[in-house]
Amino acid sequence: MELRHLHYFRVVAEELNLTRAAKRLHMSQPPLSRQISKLEEEIGATLLERNPRGVSLTAPGQFFYEHTLQILEKIDSTVSATRRIARSKRELFSIGFVPSAFYGQLPLLVRKLRQKDNIELILAELTTIQQVQALKSGRIDIGFGRLQIDDPEVEQEVLYEEPMMVALPEGHALEGTQPTLAELSKRPLIVFPATPRPSLADMVLGLFHRRRLKVEVAQETNELQTALGLVVAGLGFTLVPEQVSRLKRQGIVYAYLADSSIASPVLCSRRKGETPSATMQDTNEILRILMEQRRTGHYAIGSCE
The missing domain is CATH 3.40.190.10 (Periplasmic binding protein-like II)
Incomplete structure (x- = not known):
């Protein structure tokens, strides 16, 4: 299955008419019909009900259409974000986290990093195990979780x-x-x-x-x-x-x-043996201040300067 097949199906589902869909896609109707049939064959489900006046979505077709929209919208937003990062020439810095670790002071870390003009911050909700794999693959730069994982490529620090x-x-x-x-x-x-x-x-x-x-x-x-x-x-x-x-x-x-x-425990995970970038050094210093604030019971955002 190719991305263009999802695009074809979305247009057909929106037009509910193969002739109009083909015109919108700047192609003739027979090739479009073949592509939709090929998609149905690959999925193993009838997506469209053909009739003399046009087509209608079957129940599987409606389900597939709704999820196709989500996929295509995600791709569009990813492409837009990638272009924005390329234009800004910012450093990409990715943080993985488990939701239960982000109700205290750690959101203040994100807030402080977002104030830096040279950083494009990416947040990824991941379990601790997923964070370890994401660190090893380079998908994230730092992670905050709760499970201690023994991996030779990742070091973990118990924050508290x-x-x-x-x-x-x-x-x-x-x-x-x-x-x-x-x-x-x-x-x-x-x-x-x-x-x-x-x-x-x-x-x-x-x-x-x-x-x-x-x-x-x-x-x-x-x-x-x-x-x-x-x-x-x-x-x-x-x-x-x-x-x-x-x-x-x-x-x-x-x-x-x-x-x-x-x-x-709330754990901070990083790649082991890696020379910290300037952004990572800033992150580590903000974390140090936040953990000191937690220890002393002081939670002021402004004091994390």
Whole structure:
């Protein structure tokens, strides 16, 4: 399948008439019909219902059309961004992150880097394992995650250990307490992300398993926000890093655990043995200041100059 086939199909789906679509594409109708038929054969599904007045989308065709639009729009935005970077002659600097690590001070790092005129900043939401692979391939320059990964090409620095909290639906019997894991194990658990693994989900499950506690996993989901939504719906509880509790979501209450030693690390991953660029040196210095602010309890943005 080639990109032009997606473009052909999009135009046909918009016109719902092969003659008009061919005219818009500056080609004759028979070759266009053959290309669409070839696309259907390759996919293994009928995308168009042919009739004397034109064509209509089948259910698979409607699905394919919607996703074709997303793909083509993503390609267009990527091309535009690439041209913008080429014109600006800025240095491209890419940061990978897990969502749960970006509710505290780390967004301030992004804010400070965005203020630099010589940097084009790219953000990529990736699990820690995906970050390691992206670092090795050169897709990102630095990553922020929660799992310790043993890889000879990547070095990891523990920025800080973050207490874990339990997210409960408002009005829950454990609201206002500091529950133990034994108490929580008697109730259904929601874990995230579901894939890829290992992830924070495995770290959470490990907390129970190491204490020989059986816990029922009511639901696995890929998104933190979805997990919180399921908590509001009463499907169970979920364990989250402390900084997530800053999300004031209606219907949810947060509580510290009875065991205050239960924590999740926030890790910074970089390529090992690489001479840091000027941008990386700036990043490291901003991080140093932010971590000092965290240690002292000072969170002022302006002081990170």
